[in-house]
Amino acid sequence: MNKDIQTYNDSQSIEDKEICNVLAEEISRGLPEAENKIWHAHPVWFLEGNPITGYSKLKDGIRLMFWSGVTFEEELLIPGKSGKFKDASITYTSAEQINTKDLKRWLKKSRDIQWDYKNIVKRKGVLERLK
DSSP states (O other): OOHHHHHHHHTSOHHHHHHHHHHHHHHHHHOTTOEEEEETTEEEEEETTEEEEEEEEETTEEEEEETTGGGGOOTTSEEOSSSSSOOEEEEESSGGGOOHHHHHHHHHHHHHSOBOOTTTTTTTTOOOBOO
């Protein structure tokens, strides 16, 4: 695991650290080719420079987000509030809530279904589908 991501995980409460460690391990296993680093203060995985998935600490738990998640058409992934982007997420309050079968499916979809966030600034906020 990336040293900075491990440091992020270690800085969480015991319950949240367990969630973060499970997510980091499963994401790294499901997207072995992805670059991962701390980006905007949170662990994020990238494919060819495009953000794919990541997680962050919220008041009510750890939120796992997929940048193109709305397009996955998965009932458990909640669309982002702005409606402007294609992100969707799920929030966990315990590691036991993580269904690895669902997570593996979402990770596969995250590789197969991508919107171009890497060039969103260049395109003045317009998202284009990559895959």
